[in-house]
Amino acid sequence: MGSTGKLTGVLKKYTMLLALVVVVIFFFFATDGVTLNPKNINNLIAQNAYVFVLATGMLLCILTGGNIDLAVGSVVCFAGGVGAVMMDKNIPWPVATVVMLVIGLLIGMWQGFWIAYIKVPPFIATLAGMLAFRGLSNVVMGGYQYTVDDHTFLNVFGGGADCYIPDFLRNEGIVTAVGKTLNGWGIQFHDVEGNVVSLNEYTFNWTCLYVGILFVIGFVIFTIVNRGLLKKNGYTLDPVIAVIIKTVLICGVALWIAFKLASYKGIPTALIWIIAVLAIFSYITKKTTLGRNFYAVGGSEKATRLSGINTNRVMFLAYTLMGFLAGFAGILNIARYVGAQPTYGQGYEMDAIAACFIGGASAYGGTGTIGGVIIGAALMGVINQGMSIMGTSANMQVVVKGLVLLIAVFFDVMSKVFKKGGSKA
Amino acid sequence: MAEVLLEMKSITKTFPGVKALDNVNLKVEKGEIHALVGENGAGKSTLMNVLSGIYPYGTYDGDIIYNGEVCQFHKIKDSESKGIVIIHQELALVPYMTIGENMFLGNERGKKYNIDWNLTYSEADKYLKMVGLTDSSKTLVKDIGTGKQQLVEIAKALAKNAKLLMLDEPTSSLNETDSRALLDLMLEFKKNGMTMIIISHKLNEVAYVADKITIVRDGSTIETLDCKKDDISEDRIIKGMVAREMTDRFPKRKDVKIGDMMMEVKNWTVYHPEFTERKVVDDVSINVRKGEVVGIYGLMGAGRTELAMSIFGRSYGIGITGELLLNGTPVHLTSPKSAIAHKIAYVTEDRKGNGLVLTNSIKTNTSLANLDAISKNKVIDQDKEYAVAVEYVKKLRTKTPSVEQNVGNLSGGNQQKVLLSKWMFADPDVLILDEPTRGIDVGAKYEIYCIINDLAAAGKSVILISSELPEVIGMSDRIYIMNAAKIVGEMPASEATQENIMACIVKSGRGE
Numbered sequence A: 001m002g003s004t005g006k007l008t009g010v011l012k013k014y015t016m017l018l019a020l021v022v023v024v025i026f027f028f029f030a031t032d033g034v035t036l037n038p039k040n041i042n043n044l045i046a047q048n049a050y051v052f053v054l055a056t057g058m059l060l061c062i063l064t065g066g067n068i069d070l071a072v073g074s075v076v077c078f079a080g081g082v083g084a085v086m087m088d089k090n091i092p093w094p095v096a097t098v099v100m101l102v103i104g105l106l107i108g109m110w111q112g113f114w115i116a117y118i119k120v121p122p123f124i125a126t127l128a129g130m131l132a133f134r135g136l137s138n139v140v141m142g143g144y145q146y147t148v149d150d151h152t153f154l155n156v157f158g159g160g161a162d163c164y165i166p167d168f169l170r171n172e173g174i175v176t177a178v179g180k181t182l183n184g185w186g187i188q189f190h191d192v193e194g195n196v197v198s199l200n201e202y203t204f205n206w207t208c209l210y211v212g213i214l215f216v217i218g219f220v221i222f223t224i225v226n227r228g229l230l231k232k233n234g235y236t237l238d239p240v241i242a243v244i245i246k247t248v249l250i251c252g253v254a255l256w257i258a259f260k261l262a263s264y265k266g267i268p269t270a271l272i273w274i275i276a277v278l279a280i281f282s283y284i285t286k287k288t289t290l291g292r293n294f295y296a297v298g299g300s301e302k303a304t305r306l307s308g309i310n311t312n313r314v315m316f317l318a319y320t321l322m323g324f325l326a327g328f329a330g331i332l333n334i335a336r337y338v339g340a341q342p343t344y345g346q347g348y349e350m351d352a353i354a355a356c357f358i359g360g361a362s363a364y365g366g367t368g369t370i371g372g373v374i375i376g377a378a379l380m381g382v383i384n385q386g387m388s389i390m391g392t393s394a395n396m397q398v399v400v401k402g403l404v405l406l407i408a409v410f411f412d413v414m415s416k417v418f419k420k421g422g423s424k425a
Numbered sequence B: 001m002a003e004v005l006l007e008m009k010s011i012t013k014t015f016p017g018v019k020a021l022d023n024v025n026l027k028v029e030k031g032e033i034h035a036l037v038g039e040n041g042a043g044k045s046t047l048m049n050v051l052s053g054i055y056p057y058g059t060y061d062g063d064i065i066y067n068g069e070v071c072q073f074h075k076i077k078d079s080e081s082k083g084i085v086i087i088h089q090e091l092a093l094v095p096y097m098t099i100g101e102n103m104f105l106g107n108e109r110g111k112k113y114n115i116d117w118n119l120t121y122s123e124a125d126k127y128l129k130m131v132g133l134t135d136s137s138k139t140l141v142k143d144i145g146t147g148k149q150q151l152v153e154i155a156k157a158l159a160k161n162a163k164l165l166m167l168d169e170p171t172s173s174l175n176e177t178d179s180r181a182l183l184d185l186m187l188e189f190k191k192n193g194m195t196m197i198i199i200s201h202k203l204n205e206v207a208y209v210a211d212k213i214t215i216v217r218d219g220s221t222i223e224t225l226d227c228k229k230d231d232i233s234e235d236r237i238i239k240g241m242v243a244r245e246m247t248d249r250f251p252k253r254k255d256v257k258i259g260d261m262m263m264e265v266k267n268w269t270v271y272h273p274e275f276t277e278r279k280v281v282d283d284v285s286i287n288v289r290k291g292e293v294v295g296i297y298g299l300m301g302a303g304r305t306e307l308a309m310s311i312f313g314r315s316y317g318i319g320i321t322g323e324l325l326l327n328g329t330p331v332h333l334t335s336p337k338s339a340i341a342h343k344i345a346y347v348t349e350d351r352k353g354n355g356l357v358l359t360n361s362i363k364t365n366t367s368l369a370n371l372d373a374i375s376k377n378k379v380i381d382q383d384k385e386y387a388v389a390v391e392y393v394k395k396l397r398t399k400t401p402s403v404e405q406n407v408g409n410l411s412g413g414n415q416q417k418v419l420l421s422k423w424m425f426a427d428p429d430v431l432i433l434d435e436p437t438r439g440i441d442v443g444a445k446y447e448i449y450c451i452i453n454d455l456a457a458a459g460k461s462v463i464l465i466s467s468e469l470p471e472v473i474g475m476s477d478r479i480y481i482m483n484a485a486k487i488v489g490e491m492p493a494s495e496a497t498q499e500n501i502m503a504c505i506v507k508s509g510r511g512e
Helices: A003-013 A015-030 A038-047 A049-063 A072-088 A093-117 A122-141 A151-157 A172-184 A206-232 A240-263 A269-287 A289-299 A301-305 A311-336 A348-358 A370-390 A394-424 B044-052 B076-081 B099-103 B117-130 B146-159 B176-191 B203-209 B234-242 B304-311 B336-341 B351-355 B362-374 B382-395 B412-425 B442-457 B469-475 B498-509
Strands: B004-015 B018-029 B033-037 B061-066 B069-071 B084-087 B164-168 B195-199 B212-217 B220-226 B261-271 B279-289 B293-297 B318-326 B344-347 B430-434 B461-466 B478-483 B486-492
Touching: A015 A370, A038 A049, A038 A240, A038 A269, A038 A370, A049 A072, A049 A269, A049 A289, A049 A311, A049 A348, A049 A370, A072 A093, A072 A122, A072 A311, A072 A348, A093 A122, A093 A151, A093 A311, A151 A269, A151 A311, A206 A240, A269 A289, A269 A311, A269 A370, A289 A301, A289 A311, A289 B362, A301 A311, A301 B351, A348 A370, A348 A394, A370 A394, B004 B044, B018 B033, B018 B044, B018 B195, B018 B212, B033 B044, B033 B176, B033 B203, B044 B076, B044 B084, B044 B164, B044 B195, B076 B084, B084 B146, B099 B117, B099 B146, B117 B146, B146 B164, B146 B176, B176 B195, B176 B203, B203 B234, B212 B234, B220 B234, B234 B498, B261 B304, B279 B293, B279 B304, B279 B461, B279 B486, B293 B442, B293 B469, B304 B344, B304 B430, B304 B461, B336 B344, B344 B412, B351 B412, B362 B382, B362 B412, B382 B412, B412 B442, B442 B461, B442 B469, B461 B469, B469 B498, B478 B498, B486 B498
Parallel strands: B018 B220, B033 B195, B033 B212, B084 B164, B164 B195, B293 B461, B293 B478, B344 B430, B430 B461
Antiparallel strands: B004 B018, B004 B061, B061 B069, B212 B220, B261 B279, B261 B318, B478 B486
């Protein structure tokens, strides 16, 4: 492969990341910078928590061969509905939480059973689930709306007004010192009315900033240590400059987000859950044999079976994990909306599917990463929010989302066509 | 005296790296049955594809002269409009459509937006009668047997107003009676002035129907025999088919040490998973010893792959009966997983479909069949995995920039090496290699032969399945010959010649 091949390879790898950057910049200018103010950054994360969680599960299904799960929206609603009804009946929230997760898990197993062992096509099996669990949601809630008012539950899972990590690391001494230094450099702070205030009076969540700084330090140390290990084991290394650029970019974005969130109310608890889910499943897909099996089944089910891997079980587990995550998204959903309605979760499956495909998962299975899912979900979220702020009608928003999905998959298909043509010639 | 209907003049067709047809000349006279014979891969099917326009004009060199005019076919429709119709070896019928619908598929009666079903079925019935079928044309194709399906294919060709009919292995999936009926039908068509080309491995059938026989070998037409004048004995034809130079294409094995009995398969019978009454492996018994290379020779469709896959944890077929002994102990393998656990490996003939995950790297393909060896508590030790992949790339001299390369980007020979790596890493005692050198170049073939010899020298038992006679003879210690689901011969390699192996197959084809 020549240097042009390498360049196109890099471009192809980061196409969607570039698209995300372009879209962010576009909305920044189109809205006079409103999209990037602290509150909107915060909302972007909190509002899209369910997309990140569902898309992670959906990725597993898609990896196994482009299979999708249409039922997740209904499962989110059903699991959340059961939880809301339970809490309404004054059942303690930890019990309700466990029940919601178990419901998700069981639904996943149920669908996985039909798909993996009875060989019902996933589209049909999950379409059945989509209808059935929507109906069951109505049955459970009796067509009514339920409010969740357990504050511990809401705080833990990111709903209501104060679902943020408290600023427990704030130290007035340090704040005063930093404030003095900054004032010395001619930097001043203003409150909402525009009056000059001291840094101590200025709304700022120091814990959030510390966490951001800790992340950056950790990331840099990890990168250096990892590179040393790679070198020791004789792997081919990426060029130093590429690593530095990548590290600087990631650290920069992380610090910037931390700063923005700190300027608002701090770390939203939803973010913690998103990161936890993404980290766990990134580990599973990258480092475990199960993760390897998902990719292999999608790449070639026959070859995988003939390699002594129980492919039915792999399919079953993909849908089981999807169900579990749908149950978890149900929890986040009722916390976010401080209640449940029989209509919640409609269209969530499509958001999750779209996030995966936009993030580079192949519609034929076998390729796709959690990193891609993050980009895909973020891109969808940014487009949604940007258009809302610009005042685009909800109807047009759906049209744009559809087109974005189409274009993303078009890229995937075209790159495959070119590849095939290349190897044949 | 007779008028020449078709002449193909110095046809040459190259695929990347391979000359599939090299200066082929073929003359077919009006009203004759002309047979094309040759080994698998000799170029018969390529020739047919050139003639029918599947390989369009311009992708090959040479001229096709049909009915006195030079033809340039760009697609199948072009050749069909002139009355040249091919019936392919694999039946091209849609099972859930009626005979009539199939017959006129793409050639519908009536108007494009208003199909005339009455006309369709009445014409279909007419053509069915011509091929001697009494079934209604409204019967679904899935409800009739393979023999009848083959006749439907012929009726379909007639419906296209065929003047030159080409049949590619028309009897390969038929039983004795159906085959005979088909050949007789061909002879009857000939009386009515139809010209036909038949490709067949069954020399007795060729002798029965053909007027002329053209032998194809290594992409060239060797000779054309006239059945009325020349000697067309099977020995004579086989000689034409296989004669070729055999110089050092196979590395010699040093100090062959054949040890104890490793695996025995006794009275093994397997049925087809879809056509559940068809035996694809019929009462087969084979064995292999430690350090031995056992060849299984057979033509495509003889049941070799089916035998191998059914042994490999019943990964093919249904109603499998028979006994499998490893080191003298009977074992019952129910899945590829259990087969691997019992140290059996099956290296598939279909490396792209059944063997490799093309979208994954060399590294992950190498470890796929033995993930447990590189992981702890289901968590993969990435360093170990990398080291293993590098080791095998070095050992097998796989040409690649890195082990992170996707196997889809490798050449056939290197893909085959990755596939071998995967199974060598699974550390088997018995390796079943199914067509390990298919579609790879001569240099890579030689390297793979060396690997096979190394495996045998390390005390592994190797079963080498191949449809290339020289390969089987050159590599094996002992050879089984398989034909029509049965083992029809067994001989030590020292006694094997291309002629007597072919003779085994021909004899069994006659039911002797």
